[in-house]
Amino acid sequence: MESDGEDAAPAPPHPCGAGHRASHSLPTSEGGRVCLSCAAALLSSAATAPSHHVAHALVSLSLALADPAFLAPLRAAHPHLLAGPLAEALAGAAARRDAALAAQACDLAADLAAAVGAPAASELVARLARVLSSGSLVKHLHTVA
Numbered sequence: 001m002e003s004d005g006e007d008a009a010p011a012p013p014h015p016c017g018a019g020h021r022a023s024h025s026l027p028t029s030e031g032g033r034v035c036l037s038c039a040a041a042l043l044s045s046a047a048t049a050p051s052h053h054v055a056h057a058l059v060s061l062s063l064a065l066a067d068p069a070f071l072a073p074l075r076a077a078h079p080h081l082l083a084g085p086l087a088e089a090l091a092g093a094a095a096r097r098d099a100a101l102a103a104q105a106c107d108l109a110a111d112l113a114a115a116v117g118a119p120a121a122s123e124l125v126a127r128l129a130r131v132l133s134s135g136s137l138v139k140h141l142h143t144v145a
């Protein structure tokens, strides 16, 4: 019986189910993959997406940041990619007055800044500072107080 050399061509890197580019799909040490584009899209939709979906994305990223298999390619190739979406997640959480989600976004931002280091961390902090100074969070805090 003749086999036609199925192992000849290397398998192309697997993009995520949403068809995002394969370079955005980073491995984890447990053998899974985290798609940065999917995570970014969820964070960016924090004002409208179900908050438990956004919270889940924040938790997944937080776990992934502690994983060297994920962190190394993130730092090497995509240190800026999550800054904008995280700022939008914070703004979205503030817009819907979800203090728990806003706190979670801030925690992840601190983890991310520590993980990627300068200069990407400075950009992240600058973006979050713009969100914080834009008023919606401040207004929210005044409402609470």
Ligand SMILES: [Zn+2]
Residues within 6 Å of the ligand: 016, 017, 018, 019, 020, 035, 036, 037, 038, 039
């Ligand atoms: Zn994706």
